[in-house]
Amino acid sequence: xxxxxxxxxxxxxxxxxxxxxxxxxxxxxxxxxxxxxxxxxxxxxxxxxxxxxxxxxxxxxxxxxxxxxxxxxxxxxxxxxxxxxxxxxxxxxxxxxxxxxxxxxxxxxxxxxxxxxxxxxxxxxxxxxxxxxxxxxxxxxxxxxxxxxxxxxxxxxxxxxxxxxxxxxxxxxxxxxxxxxxxxxxxxxxxxxxxxxxxxxxxxxxxxxxxxxxxxxxxxxxxxxxxxxxxxxxxxxxxxxxxxxxxxxxxxxxxxxxxxxxxxxx
Amino acid sequence: xxxxxxxxxxxxxxxxxxxxxxxxxxxxxxxxxxxxxxxxxxxxxxxxxxxxxxxxxxxxxxxxxxxxxxxxxxxxxxxxxxxxxxxxxxxxxxxxxxxxxxxxxxxxxxxxxxxxxxxxxxxxxxxxxxxxxxxxxxxxxxxxxxxxxxxxxxxxxxxxxxxxxxxxxxxxxxxxxxxxxxxxxxxxxxxxxxxxxxxxxxxxxxxxxxxxxxxxxxxxxxxxxxxxxxxxxxxxxxxxxxxxxxxxxxxxxxxxxxxxxxxxx
Numbered sequence: 001x002x003x004x005x006x007x008x009x010x011x012x013x014x015x016x017x018x019x020x021x022x023x024x025x026x027x028x029x030x031x032x033x034x035x036x037x038x039x040x041x042x043x044x045x046x047x048x049x050x051x052x053x054x055x056x057x058x059x060x061x062x063x064x065x066x067x068x069x070x071x072x073x074x075x076x077x078x079x080x081x082x083x084x085x086x087x088x089x090x091x092x093x094x095x096x097x098x099x100x101x102x103x104x105x106x107x108x109x110x111x112x113x114x115x116x117x118x119x120x121x122x123x124x125x126x127x128x129x130x131x132x133x134x135x136x137x138x139x140x141x142x143x144x145x146x147x148x149x150x151x152x153x154x155x156x157x158x159x160x161x162x163x164x165x166x167x168x169x170x171x172x173x174x175x176x177x178x179x180x181x182x183x184x185x186x187x188x189x190x191x192x193x194x195x196x197x198x199x200x201x202x203x204x205x206x207x208x209x210x211x212x213x214x215x216x217x218x219x220x221x222x223x224x225x226x227x228x229x230x231x232x233x234x235x236x237x238x239x240x241x242x243x244x245x246x247x248x249x250x251x252x253x254x255x256x257x258x259x260x261x262x263x264x265x266x
Numbered sequence: 267x268x269x270x271x272x273x274x275x276x277x278x279x280x281x282x283x284x285x286x287x288x289x290x291x292x293x294x295x296x297x298x299x300x301x302x303x304x305x306x307x308x309x310x311x312x313x314x315x316x317x318x319x320x321x322x323x324x325x326x327x328x329x330x331x332x333x334x335x336x337x338x339x340x341x342x343x344x345x346x347x348x349x350x351x352x353x354x355x356x357x358x359x360x361x362x363x364x365x366x367x368x369x370x371x372x373x374x375x376x377x378x379x380x381x382x383x384x385x386x387x388x389x390x391x392x393x394x395x396x397x398x399x400x401x402x403x404x405x406x407x408x409x410x411x412x413x414x415x416x417x418x419x420x421x422x423x424x425x426x427x428x429x430x431x432x433x434x435x436x437x438x439x440x441x442x443x444x445x446x447x448x449x450x451x452x453x454x455x456x457x458x459x460x461x462x463x464x465x466x467x468x469x470x471x472x473x474x475x476x477x478x479x480x481x482x483x484x485x486x487x488x489x490x491x492x493x494x495x496x497x498x499x500x501x502x503x504x505x506x507x508x509x510x511x512x513x514x515x516x517x518x519x520x521x522x523x524x525x526x527x528x529x530x531x
Contacts, residue, residue: 063412064526086526090414101405103354118413162409 016041017076017170017200018062024070024224025054025061032057034224035071044196046211046232047204047219048253054224055204056098059174062202063095076169091120094168098175098204100159104148108139108158111147115162133165136191138184152179160188164195171201177210189214212236212249220256228256270304271297273311280311354404355424358397359431362390366432370439380495384445385486387436388453389478394428395461396474418518418525421470425458449499452507457481459514466524 018040025033032054049055060066062075064086073081075089102111112130121129134143137157142150147158156179163171177185192214195201202219205211211218212232220228220235228235232249239251243258271294278286279294298305312320369382376382397403399421410416433451440450457477464473489496497503 060408063408065408065411087414090412090416093412095409095412097408100409101407103406115409115413118410118415120414 016074018202019074020062020071021073022071023058023061023068023073023081025057025066026069027054027057027066031069032224033061033068036221036224036226038219038226038229040200040202040217040219042196042198042200043216044192044201044203044214045217045219046215047202047221048206048208048211049221049227050257053222055221056174057224058221059095059098059172059202059204062170063093063097063172064090065095065097087120089170091166092169093119094163094166094171094173096159096163096173096176100155102147102155102158104146106147107144108134108147108150108161109143111158112162112165116165119166121166129165129167133161136164137161138187153181153184156180157184160191164191167199169199171195171199172204173201174204175206176203177205177207185210208235208245208249208253209247212247220253222257222260227260270301273307276304276307277311280308280316281313282316355394355397355428358393358403359428362393362432363435366390366435366439373439378493380489380493380499381440381445382490383436383439384450384495384499385489387440387450388457389481390436391425391428391432391454391458392461392474392478394432395425395458396465396471398424398428399465399470416526418522421462421525425462429455429458446501446504448504449501449507452504452511453499456507456511456514459511459518462518463514463521466518466521 016039018038020036020038023033023036023038024031034054036054036058047055047058057066061068061073064075064080068081071081073079076092078084078086078089080086080089103114106114109130112133113126116126116130131143134140137160139154139157139161142154147155150158156176160173160176163173177188180188189210192201192203196216203211203215212235215232218228218230218232218235219226228238235252235256236248237252238259239245239248239253239255241251243251243255245251245254275286275290275294279291298308365386366383369386372379372382401407404410410420433454436450436454437447440447461470461473461477464476465471467473468476485496485498489499
């Protein structure tokens with residue numbers, strides 16, 4: 001018999017990877033996220049919304065890059081809104097920013113390795129994890145090419161590789177499909193489904209069809225507020241033939257936005 | 267893997283038995299990848315035909331490896347270089363080095379002025395320190411900011427990289443001008459620490475610019491106008507500088523929490 005400490009018996013998994021209550025985040029002086037309530041669990045969540053809806057600001061605050069100005073934010077069971085220690089959360093985080101800056105002289109492998117080191121991954125198995133991440137995004141042949149020699153789509157994939165290198169429990173991808181050709185987008189959707197089986201993936205995008213094809217859930221925001229959430233089918237169900245759009249999901253998307261705008265105008 | 271496959275199964279697998287079902291083959295192969303003992307058993311059961319094939323492949327491979335070019339290791343930046351990340355800091359440090367060089371020149375030419383090197387020494391590391399954690403100078407700023415390594419440790423590591431370059435340059439520029447080493451280096455460290463403390467509140471860039479402007483207006487300009495060494499930089503104030511440096515360093519440590527998300531906009 002021995003005493004069991006509380007740290008041994010606390011749950012290692014949390015019902016929600018992301019739990020935001022009345023979250024408010026500023027982008028400069030503008031309140032870009034304005035009282036958002038959101039809970040996200042395991043799976044692939046597609047974040048949709050028009051330009052300026054606060055998607056990128058929301059992503060940044062979830063990535064712990066900017067501090068929320070109000071409300072509560074819990075990531076992977078830890079408070080991420082205040083002054084608390086963010087190291088544990090950040091170790092389990094993968095983030096691809098919208099404007100993804102890079103060091104042009106690094107090779108793909110050096111870049112992913114550097115990011116893995118910054119994410120404090122253990123040295124043992126680091127090289128293998130880097131190779132696996134590069135393989136997963138299909139950059140194996142370009143692993144030792146310098147970043148400045150890569151095309152836009154390849155850079156994007158290098159960015160995805162650094163985001164997934166630590167097998168994050170919370171993966172945030174801001175516009176990951178920009179610059180990918182149709183075939184790569186199909187492969188990327190496959191990767192997303194794979195990643196979403198045991199971690200929480202939030203993908204911000206403008207491409208409604210990507211969301212419908214690869215996501216288990218749709219989150220639609222506008223002006224910093226949650227407008228709609230549900231399965232891709234629930235998005236499709238919102239629209240009918242009179243709504244603008246080339247696919248059922250696009251019609252659903254524009255129907256929700258239009259409904260919201262007329263409600264606001266009234 | 268808990269159970270090892272039976273020798274019969276390994277024999278049948280080695281002999282290329284077509285009646286062995288796919289699921290068994292898969293689980294056997296997965297097991298073989300991890301289990302050296304079973305691989306040895308497999309080697310014992312292999313047929314003459316497969317042994318001949320394997321040795322033929324080995325001979326051919328050896329021949330091709332001997333004929334081909336020797337493997338070369340691609341040039342790689344050293345880990346230390348990448349981690350301190352001097353690359354993006356280089357332009358800023360060159361600027362500082364240039365300023366220190368000009369100061370050394372002025373000190374030699376204008377003998378009526380107090381040592382200009384001594385006057386600019388506190389400011390020399392500031393451009394580099396400001397660039398060490400800045401949205402504009404570090405292209406991967408946003409990526410780095412979301413990692414556990416970001417924060418005070420990274421800032422200190424990068425600031426140290428700046429000081430490692432700037433301090434020898436200052437010592438070199440100050441040599442022969444008769445300026446006290448302590449009076450040059452202590453203010454230099456104090457200003458670096460002050461930038462970090464202020465930077466944790468208002469952003470590194472603003473902190474560095476503010477301190478540089480304040481020092482220029484309050485100390486450099488009057489002492490050049492009056493052509494005398496300011497009180498702050500006379501030999502008997504070295505003790506004060508040491509005290510200030512230690513206090514500021516302690517303040518940096520105390521504010522380490524604030525560096526997790528720097529307002530580096």
